[in-house]
Amino acid sequence: xxxxxxxxxxxxxxxxxxxxxxxxxxxxxxxxxxxxxxxxxxxxxxxxxxxxxxxxxxxxxxxxxxxxxxxxxxxxxxxxxxxxxxxxxxxxxxxxxxxxxxxxxxxxxxxxxxxxxxxxxxxxxxxxxxxxxxxxxxxxxxxxxxxxxxxxxxxxxxxxxxxxxxxxxxxxxxxxxxxxxxxxxxxxxxxxxxxxxxxxxxxxxxxxxxxxxxxxxxxxxxxxxxxxxxxxxxxxxxxxxxxxxxxxxxxxxx
Amino acid sequence: xxxxxxxxxxxxxxxxxxxxxxxxxxxxxxxxxxxxxxxxxxxxxxxxxxxxxxxxxxxxxxxxxxxxxxxxxxxxxxxxxxxxxxxxxxxxxxxxxxxxxxxxxxxxxxxxxxxxxxxxxxxxxxxxxxxxxxxxxxxxxxxxxxxxxxxxxxxxxxxxxxxxxxxxxxxxxxxxxxxxxxxxxxxxxxxxxxxxxxxxxxxxxxxxxxxxxxxxxxxxxxxxxxxxxxxxxxxxxxxxxxxxxxxxxxxxxxxxxxxxxxxxxxxxxxxxxxxxxxxxxxxxxxxxxxxxxxxxxxxxxxxxxxxxxxxxxxxxxxxxxxxxxxxxxxxxxxxxxxxxxxxxxxxxxxxxxxxxxxxxxxxxxxxxxxxxxxxxxxxxxxxxxxxxxxxxxxxxxxxxxx
Ligand SMILES: Nc1ncnc2c1ncn2[C@@H]1O[C@H](COP(=O)(O)OP(=O)(O)O)[C@@H](O)[C@H]1O
Ligand SMILES: [Mg+2]
Numbered sequence: 001x002x003x004x005x006x007x008x009x010x011x012x013x014x015x016x017x018x019x020x021x022x023x024x025x026x027x028x029x030x031x032x033x034x035x036x037x038x039x040x041x042x043x044x045x046x047x048x049x050x051x052x053x054x055x056x057x058x059x060x061x062x063x064x065x066x067x068x069x070x071x072x073x074x075x076x077x078x079x080x081x082x083x084x085x086x087x088x089x090x091x092x093x094x095x096x097x098x099x100x101x102x103x104x105x106x107x108x109x110x111x112x113x114x115x116x117x118x119x120x121x122x123x124x125x126x127x128x129x130x131x132x133x134x135x136x137x138x139x140x141x142x143x144x145x146x147x148x149x150x151x152x153x154x155x156x157x158x159x160x161x162x163x164x165x166x167x168x169x170x171x172x173x174x175x176x177x178x179x180x181x182x183x184x185x186x187x188x189x190x191x192x193x194x195x196x197x198x199x200x201x202x203x204x205x206x207x208x209x210x211x212x213x214x215x216x217x218x219x220x221x222x223x224x225x226x227x228x229x230x231x232x233x234x235x236x237x238x239x240x241x242x243x244x245x246x247x248x249x250x251x252x253x254x
Numbered sequence: 255x256x257x258x259x260x261x262x263x264x265x266x267x268x269x270x271x272x273x274x275x276x277x278x279x280x281x282x283x284x285x286x287x288x289x290x291x292x293x294x295x296x297x298x299x300x301x302x303x304x305x306x307x308x309x310x311x312x313x314x315x316x317x318x319x320x321x322x323x324x325x326x327x328x329x330x331x332x333x334x335x336x337x338x339x340x341x342x343x344x345x346x347x348x349x350x351x352x353x354x355x356x357x358x359x360x361x362x363x364x365x366x367x368x369x370x371x372x373x374x375x376x377x378x379x380x381x382x383x384x385x386x387x388x389x390x391x392x393x394x395x396x397x398x399x400x401x402x403x404x405x406x407x408x409x410x411x412x413x414x415x416x417x418x419x420x421x422x423x424x425x426x427x428x429x430x431x432x433x434x435x436x437x438x439x440x441x442x443x444x445x446x447x448x449x450x451x452x453x454x455x456x457x458x459x460x461x462x463x464x465x466x467x468x469x470x471x472x473x474x475x476x477x478x479x480x481x482x483x484x485x486x487x488x489x490x491x492x493x494x495x496x497x498x499x500x501x502x503x504x505x506x507x508x509x510x511x512x513x514x515x516x517x518x519x520x521x522x523x524x525x526x527x528x529x530x531x532x533x534x535x536x537x538x539x540x541x542x543x544x545x546x547x548x549x550x551x552x553x554x555x556x557x558x559x560x561x562x563x564x565x566x567x568x569x570x571x572x573x574x575x576x577x578x579x580x581x582x583x584x585x586x587x588x589x590x591x592x593x594x595x596x597x598x599x600x601x602x603x604x605x606x607x608x609x610x611x612x613x614x615x616x617x618x619x620x621x622x623x624x625x626x627x628x629x630x631x632x633x634x635x636x637x638x639x640x641x642x643x644x645x646x647x648x649x650x651x652x653x654x655x656x
Contacts, residue, residue, distance in 0.1 A: 053608075108614075
């Protein structure tokens with residue numbers, strides 16, 4: 001279970017005063033469930049993702065965030081990853097000179113080492129990579145290229161999900177994974193994501209549009225505005241948002 | 255007990271050598287200004303006098319410190335010319351096409367006044383005063399020049415003549431244990447191709463200089479690659495002249511400095527003839543307490559029309575307290591040329607670092623991976639014989655740099 005309790009967080013913009021972005025955010029995502037977070041641009045969705053993943057510059061000023069009893073806020077980003085957190089980035093980073101396969105294998109073995117597990121063997125890794133690439137219709141050549149360098153927006157998103165399937169995390173945060181994907185790609189990626197739905201895993205799907213949620217069906221939908229959850233409901237809430245807009249929800253909430 | 259000043263030690267050594275007019279001229283060129291210090295143009299960030307003073311105040315090196323350096327090119331075999339402070343050892347068997355001659359008298363040094371340490375090396379090189387290597391046919395294996403002060407003081411001069419059309423692969427190892435000061439001159443004749451790979455490796459108390467003068471004749475080519483990890487003070491200087499037209503040079507380098515290390519890469523490229531190209535890419539990384547220096551100058555004379563020259567230097571400051579000083583310069587007197595330079599100094603992209611850590615890479619592993627990714631470009635295009643050893647130097651530094 002992911003449990004966020006009255007989370008307040010600020011972002012330190014270059015030398016400026018820290019700017020409060022999350023203002024008392026509370027949320028629970030039990031394992032086995034998929035929750036969606038929707039909210040207008042600038043409402044703090046990515047900030048929430050970064051805060052949970054431990055990005056420098058995003059500081060929690062009060063509140064708690066724990067996953068399966070671990071206080072996440074006390075851990076380094078890599079320790080959170082080893083505990084099973086995966087963030088699919090809204091804007092994945094390019095790393096010249098490091099082939100995708102090398103990167104993923106290094107990441108996988110680093111996580112295993114942190115958990116006291118043995119390294120994955122080269123043949124096992126290759127087999128898993130081939131199977132995963134097939135699920136996501138990723139060309140084997142792409143995995144030999146430097147990570148994200150020269151990839152289209154859609155290819156980058158697909159590669160995020162490739163890494164996610166390879167690493168088999170227990171807590172997944174997908175930050176606008178749908179942006180940059182056409183409808184066919186979206187279906188393929190959603191299919192991949194759905195293979196990870198399991199009683200032992202929790203997922204937080206951040207999105208702008210209801211469209212993604214037709215393919216990754218959430219158990220709960222939360223609306224984020226002004227750094228807080230202003231409304232929560234079942235999948236029908238996403239449809240209502242699509243039809244009525246954020247302002248209507250905001251007014252209803254206040 | 256007061257240790258003798260380095261300058262006095264050099265003067266005493268000079269006085270003990272047989273007199274020789276060219277040696278005297280080199281000594282005069284050196285002593286006109288003395289040991290380079292921050293007051294001298296071109297040495298502002300590389301104060302040799304101060305470093306030698308500092309070295310003299312340090313306790314003498316422990317035996318293990320003197321011995322701990324190994325030649326990274328050792329496994330490659332080839333014809334080895336080995337130089338120490340007082341001995342020259344030629345290859346055991348003569349590579350086909352290669353001749354050498356030991357000279358008892360000092361060579362004339364071009365531009366001695368502008369290169370005081372090179373002048374000092376010529377003035378103090380003995381046993382022999384100089385070694386001239388002539389390469390008349392392309393050797394099958396690389397030639398290796400290994401300079402090792404072996405815990406003493408070394409001054410050396412070597413001249414390599416690469417005859418017309420010859421392809422020569424040279425691997426230079428500069429091992430700094432205490433003090434080494436080396437000049438290598440390359441005369442590259444028409445259509446000849448020189449690959450020059452350099453590894454500079456030293457301990458914390460070494461003061462080390464490796465100077466090269468290179469002349470490229472018509473349609474000659476140079477491919478130079480270097481990995482340097484610095485010393486108490488190290489200076490690697492290359493002075494290149496395109497002198498007859500149609501010659502090409504690539505001069506790439508990586509410098510890596512951790513705490514207590516200083517590494518200076520200085521180059522001066524003179525385009526003196528039409529239609530020559532120079533492509534230079536230098537990348538460096540510095541940790542806290544490390545100091546890197548890049549000084550690059552392209553001088554394009556009026557007769558060097560159609561010059562195409564590009565100088566690029568990018569440095570990565572890995573910690574607070576890391577220091578890199580850079581001075582790229584273009585001096586152009588011809589009008590029909592394409593010359594450019596780029597120079598940046600920055601830190602690792604925090605977004606990339608976070609991305610790697612989010613995937614589970616410990617911070618140190620992520621830093622090493624991103625630093626490698628940043629530096630690696632400067633080794634692409636390195637002579638194939640040397641590339642693995644150059645890459646291994648880089649990997650070793652990334653693995654051990656605190
Ligand atoms: N690094 C940053 N520096 C300054 N302001 C930031 C930074 N990151 C986010 N913000 C601000 O925080 C607010 C929320 O941003 P974000 O979390 O990216 O929103 P969303 O993902 O919902 O579009 C915005 O007003 C944005 O300008
Ligand atoms: Mg966002």
